[in-house]
Amino acid sequence: MKTQLKNRYYKFLKLKSRVLYGRPVLVMMYHRVSNSVGDKLGELTVSVANFENQLRYYKEKYQILKLDEEWTSLKKTGLVITFDDGYADNIINALPLLEKYQIPATIFITTLNIDTEKEFWWDRLFFDYSHCKELFYLPNQSDKISKSNGSYKSITYYLNKISNEDKEKWFLEFEELNEIPFFPREEYRSLTSSEVKLLVAHPLITLGIHTHNHYSLGSLNYEEQKKELVLSIQKLDELTIKNIKYLALPHGSYNSDTYKILDEIGFSGILLANNYYSSNNNKTRKKINRILIPNIKDKELVRYIDRYDFKIW
Numbered sequence: 001m002k003t004q005l006k007n008r009y010y011k012f013l014k015l016k017s018r019v020l021y022g023r024p025v026l027v028m029m030y031h032r033v034s035n036s037v038g039d040k041l042g043e044l045t046v047s048v049a050n051f052e053n054q055l056r057y058y059k060e061k062y063q064i065l066k067l068d069e070e071w072t073s074l075k076k077t078g079l080v081i082t083f084d085d086g087y088a089d090n091i092i093n094a095l096p097l098l099e100k101y102q103i104p105a106t107i108f109i110t111t112l113n114i115d116t117e118k119e120f121w122w123d124r125l126f127f128d129y130s131h132c133k134e135l136f137y138l139p140n141q142s143d144k145i146s147k148s149n150g151s152y153k154s155i156t157y158y159l160n161k162i163s164n165e166d167k168e169k170w171f172l173e174f175e176e177l178n179e180i181p182f183f184p185r186e187e188y189r190s191l192t193s194s195e196v197k198l199l200v201a202h203p204l205i206t207l208g209i210h211t212h213n214h215y216s217l218g219s220l221n222y223e224e225q226k227k228e229l230v231l232s233i234q235k236l237d238e239l240t241i242k243n244i245k246y247l248a249l250p251h252g253s254y255n256s257d258t259y260k261i262l263d264e265i266g267f268s269g270i271l272l273a274n275n276y277y278s279s280n281n282n283k284t285r286k287k288i289n290r291i292l293i294p295n296i297k298d299k300e301l302v303r304y305i306d307r308y309d310f311k312i313w
Contacts, residue, residue, distance in 0.1 A: 031044040033046050
C-alpha cells in the first residue's frame with residue numbers, strides 16, 4: 001500500500017513538473033570509463049563497451065544538450081552528460097566515443113591530483129581492503145577487526161571526515177600493518193596539465209570544478225569552503241581555463257554558505273548527486289539534480305532510466 005501511494009505521489013510530481021516547467025532533463029553522472037571495474041566501485045566505473053552502448057541509446061532516444069545551453073522548448077526529454085573527479089580515462093576512453101556519437105559532456109575536475117601519480121583515496125581504499133585478510137589491523141587499534149562487521153563502510157565514513165594529509169598517514173600505516181603492496185596504478189590516475197589543455201580546446205567538452213581536495217562542503221564553514229573553491233579555480237586558471245560556470249558537489253554535500261559563495265563568485269549553479277530528474281526550473285534555481293549511471297546496458301539500462309523519464313504524454 002505504501003509503495004503504491006509513493007508511486008502515485010511520484011507520478012503526480014512528474015505531472016506537476018511537466019505542466020509547470022516543461023519536459024525533463026536527465027543529467028547523467030559518470031566518474032570512470034574503464035575496463036577496470038571493481039565490485040564495490042562498479043557504480044563509479046562503466047566499461048568501455050557499456051559506455052558506448054549507453055551513448056548509442058541516448059543518441060536515439062533523447063535530445064542531447066550541453067549543460068550551459070538553454071533547456072526550454074524541448075521537443076523530447078533532454079539529456080546532459082557529466083563526469084566527476086577528472087580521471088585520465090575520461091580523455092583516453094570516453095572522449096573518442098563522445099566524438100564518435102558527437103555528444104557533448106562537462107567534466108568536473110578535482111584539481112588535487114593533476115600531474116601526480118596519486119590515486120583518489122576511495123580507489124586506494126578499495127585496493128587495500130581487497131588485499132586484506134578476513135581479520136586485519138586498523139591504525140591505533142591493538143585488536144584485529146573482521147571484514148564481516150561492516151568495516152569497509154565504517155572506514156569509508158572515517159576517512160571521508162579527515163584531511164587529505166591525515167588520510168595519507170592513515171594509509172601508510174594501514175598498508176604497513178597489513179603488509180599491503182599498494183602502488184599507484186596508471187588506470188586510476190587523474191588528468192595531466194597537457195590533457196586538461198586538450199580538453200579546454202575541444203568543441204564537445206566543457207570543464208567545471210569539483211573542488212581541490214574533494215571534501216564534503218556541507219561539513220565546512222564559510223571560510224573553509226571559499227578556500228576550497230577559490231583554490232580549485234586558481235589551479236584551473238593556471239591552465240588557461242576561464243569563465244568556469246558550474247560546480248559539481250563532492251558527495252553531493254552543501255549548506256547555505258555554499259550558495260552564498262557561489263553567488264559571490266558568479267557561478268551559474270551547482271550539481272547534486274541525488275538520483276533525480278531535472279528541469280529548466282532547476283537550472284533557473286541554480287540547483288541541478290543528477291542521475292548516477294552504473295555499469296549497465298540494453299534492457300537493464302532502459303528500465304533504469306525510465307524511472308526518471310516522464311511517461312505522461
